[in-house]
Amino acid sequence: MPVERGERATPAQVQGHDRAVSAAGEGKAPRTERGRRTMRAILDAAALEFGERGFHEASISGITRRAGVALGSFYTYFDSKDAVFRALVRDMSDQVRDHVAPLIRAAPDQLAAERAGLLHFIEFVRGHKELYRIIDEAEFVDPESFRLHYATTAERIAKRLQAAATRGEVRGDVSEVHAWAIMGMNVFLGLRYGVWSEDVSPEAVAETIGDMLATGIAPR
Amino acid sequence: MPVERGERATPAQVQGHDRAVSAAGEGKAPRTERGRRTMRAILDAAALEFGERGFHEASISGITRRAGVALGSFYTYFDSKDAVFRALVRDMSDQVRDHVAPLIRAAPDQLAAERAGLLHFIEFVRGHKELYRIIDEAEFVDPESFRLHYATTAERIAKRLQAAATRGEVRGDVSEVHAWAIMGMNVFLGLRYGVWSEDVSPEAVAETIGDMLATGIAPR
Amino acid sequence: MPVERGERATPAQVQGHDRAVSAAGEGKAPRTERGRRTMRAILDAAALEFGERGFHEASISGITRRAGVALGSFYTYFDSKDAVFRALVRDMSDQVRDHVAPLIRAAPDQLAAERAGLLHFIEFVRGHKELYRIIDEAEFVDPESFRLHYATTAERIAKRLQAAATRGEVRGDVSEVHAWAIMGMNVFLGLRYGVWSEDVSPEAVAETIGDMLATGIAPR
Amino acid sequence: MPVERGERATPAQVQGHDRAVSAAGEGKAPRTERGRRTMRAILDAAALEFGERGFHEASISGITRRAGVALGSFYTYFDSKDAVFRALVRDMSDQVRDHVAPLIRAAPDQLAAERAGLLHFIEFVRGHKELYRIIDEAEFVDPESFRLHYATTAERIAKRLQAAATRGEVRGDVSEVHAWAIMGMNVFLGLRYGVWSEDVSPEAVAETIGDMLATGIAPR
């Protein structure tokens, strides 16, 4: 889920409310201001509902109840339960990236960038514990977006690693395999130290893993 | 999911058919040989059904149809859909461990062991693609077993790393954090190169990650 | 089941259709007129279905088929099979009381009132043979309403008897025991001469029992 | 449920264990002593199971579990769930009659007999609270035996009343209507003061009702 150095934020990504609505590519574009507010309310309610109850336990009526709108209004903005879910996955996916990307870009070199990526990812997760419940459940609800999310993320990591390699910041043979390994580490560390328990600080985790990534665990 | 060096197989783990049945702690113990066979058939059918359709799409009648038994027979051995699922997660969890453990133990040192663990894990996954669909879906269906599975696995990795540290085979400061990172890498690499695509050989992946784990990715 | 003299009808009790719907305290209040009609149709259909087949043989689909609505509509108005049943018991209980109460109040004295109560109760039962099947089955389906129904009825009879005693219309020592005895007589006579067979006229039964109640069966 | 003066006990009715088995006309006669014991165990267990859970909640497996025999053994002795239930209704019906009949016959006259009948009926009920749960549920499970039970009981009461009338112990015009009234009173008083609560002694109830039956409730 973390993003990486060099990424550019599109204008839409840095704004507040409108972003999520636009990110909801799955939804039907509202024409009035009133409609925009209703759609936003539904999307926020859906994050709560899916986050608390999971996709299958969640219900459309639960979403509209939380949003304070009538059941039927849901279908004014989304075609189906799957559609909101997809919109939400994309929304959350963008949120992580938008949060972590600038902090990665600010790092002096790629190893520091990876350390920062993990650090801020864990921090973000602590404040958004519904993240895993939503993104990971996509594996079963909408494999397409799940696959897309991780494939895209891994690809970006790989590109940055290779760019860093040409700059001499990392070994020359870094590949997609390394990217997947790094992504896997981060996801599991976020789950363990972000969601499950906060018994180790994000800084400590990032420090430890930064070291391991840089020089390995072979005895010196 | 991979296991690690030094682990001892209990007698039950190395047997074939009876093991899975005994692992099905959730089920109701059959009292006759015929019952034992029926239960095994149901458990195998459940692996297929859940693997192909996922927990929510799967149906009890689908399971019994595959198993070639009557619908009602399901309830002779399991209390509910959740109960078979739990039994299955434990069953599969044990299967991975039983497959990989001896190969890890055969490694000359801990770094080689980690390499072997990843190698054989990916190989195992290629032959059991339903693994992820089942174990990962537990996060949503039965968080308890999901948590237990990964917590237990991480703890074992951590113990082996620390034992290896005292033997001087890895750095002295290896910790739980390293264990989670290694587990995360393996799980994602298994997903990418075991389930999604076989475009890179398990040997190549294991070799690459073995190197990274040993000496890191900092430029030499 | 019969009611007694002196009772005041509340406005809700004397109206026709709305009453039963409001009596259905178990149901979910409809918000539109269309909803009100659907709920009433379901309640009426339930009386038929439960009356003809009994609680356990009755099916929700049988109820909705009779009501001419979709299966799912049932759950728009009632939470469960038990819930309609409870609503129905209350509905029927109120119907008897509303029918008999004014006729009891019109009697010149308490002995005449008891006679009238029995008379009109038997008559009512003849036109509503599903009454017993529904109210008495509550003993097994929903003991709470069964108990409430009879406890309340007995208590009212007792109160009227005591009020009559102070007016000198009956013996001074009438008690709860007499009330239960009278209620028991009425219920069984209603069953025998209202539901099972109409071989004796309600008038004759009421006359006979009126006499017995007044002066007993000891030889003069 | 109470019986009345002058009734003759058949030999089978006064024996202990064998009686119930023979009363189980619905069952299949066991040929061996072992079989006789098994059948008795099943019948006793059925009384418990039906008494505690009611007909529909009761299960054959619940009965055999209580009886300590295998599920299949049930069908060695009874054809169906309905069949045990019928056997049980008859069994209990006979038990009440056997208990109350001799005490009724011992009374000096018919009014005293009715008083005694009610008294001992309530006492019996207090020791056999499953009575109502079983006999009354027959109205819905097996209307035939329900009807038979009450029709027979009422008829006997009527006959005794008429015999007493010829002896001058009660009014000359006693009829079936009186019999049903008396039976109804007794059943409801048994329910109220035998099963629901024991707040009034059976003696007091019988005394009160004996008086009412003899001289009515009109002011003197």
Place this chain on the structure above:
DNA sequence: GATGAATGAGTGTTCATTCAT
């Protein structure tokens, strides 16, 4: 006779989606 595994018909309940108002 006793055992308990196997059978499968039957039904209450949920909820995404549609549509008349």
Place this chain on the structure above:
DNA sequence: CATGAATGAACACTCATTCAT
């Protein structure tokens, strides 16, 4: 746009009954 009543497909689970051992 908003509303909420109406729809009906889909499924887990129960349990009386049968029968091979």
